[in-house]
Amino acid sequence: MQDNQVVGIGSGSTIEYAIRRLNERVINENLKTICIPSSYQALRSLQSFESLQISTLDRNPEAYVAIDGADEVDGDMNLIKGGGGCLTQEKIVISCAKKVVIIADYRKDVQKFGQSFNFIPIEVIPMAQRPVLEKISKMFGGKPVLREAKQKAGPLVTDNGNFIIDWFFDKDKDYDWNEVNISLSLIPGIVETGLFIQTAHKVFFGAADGNVTSRGNDKL
Numbered sequence: 001m002q003d004n005q006v007v008g009i010g011s012g013s014t015i016e017y018a019i020r021r022l023n024e025r026v027i028n029e030n031l032k033t034i035c036i037p038s039s040y041q042a043l044r045s046l047q048s049f050e051s052l053q054i055s056t057l058d059r060n061p062e063a064y065v066a067i068d069g070a071d072e073v074d075g076d077m078n079l080i081k082g083g084g085g086c087l088t089q090e091k092i093v094i095s096c097a098k099k100v101v102i103i104a105d106y107r108k109d110v111q112k113f114g115q116s117f118n119f120i121p122i123e124v125i126p127m128a129q130r131p132v133l134e135k136i137s138k139m140f141g142g143k144p145v146l147r148e149a150k151q152k153a154g155p156l157v158t159d160n161g162n163f164i165i166d167w168f169f170d171k172d173k174d175y176d177w178n179e180v181n182i183s184l185s186l187i188p189g190i191v192e193t194g195l196f197i198q199t200a201h202k203v204f205f206g207a208a209d210g211n212v213t214s215r216g217n218d219k220l
């Protein structure tokens, strides 16, 4: 990491470790780092570290690197994201970064999607939720369900004021995830999918014993 770099910050529980480590390095190496949060959770977390500067894509539309978590990483380094409902802003921030680094625990390292996580989160405009549920079911099978909020009656509402459909895909089918992603994205009412196809350059997996393995570009 160098001085004055713009860093996209993802969401979830794993990213919290990265934010803490980033803060340590900024303090110890006397660096200035400009962070772009990709969720309200990331924003709040960054706000608790005074040494980390916070910015927006309006001010810094390009990032040197985006660091994020994932719900599953398949053999082609495709990702499922959005378990925490934050996929759309994450995809936007990642799309603005030159390098994308994913951190996850070893259980998320799979050959084929569905081994540890069995649904694709999809952000949808509220008025479209019913027809979108029906279209997904007709087009791809499996079981799409509207995600309910916890400790609030009704559906979960995202940081963007939308709903999330969790599509429990058919684990026995061999999906072409790139095609599925494109087809889903073309359904009116779908804002973004939790399928991140070929977006990660490097993925680090933390093992239970503290060791770290990685996949992807070794130069990162």
Ligand SMILES: O=C[C@H](O)[C@H](O)[C@H](O)COP(=O)(O)O
Pocket: 010, 011, 012, 013, 014, 015, 068, 069, 070, 071, 081, 082, 083, 084, 085, 086, 087, 090
């Ligand atoms: O919506 C949440 C994000 O996509 C997270 O990056 C993903 O769910 C992984 O989260 P965690 O690190 O908590 O497993």
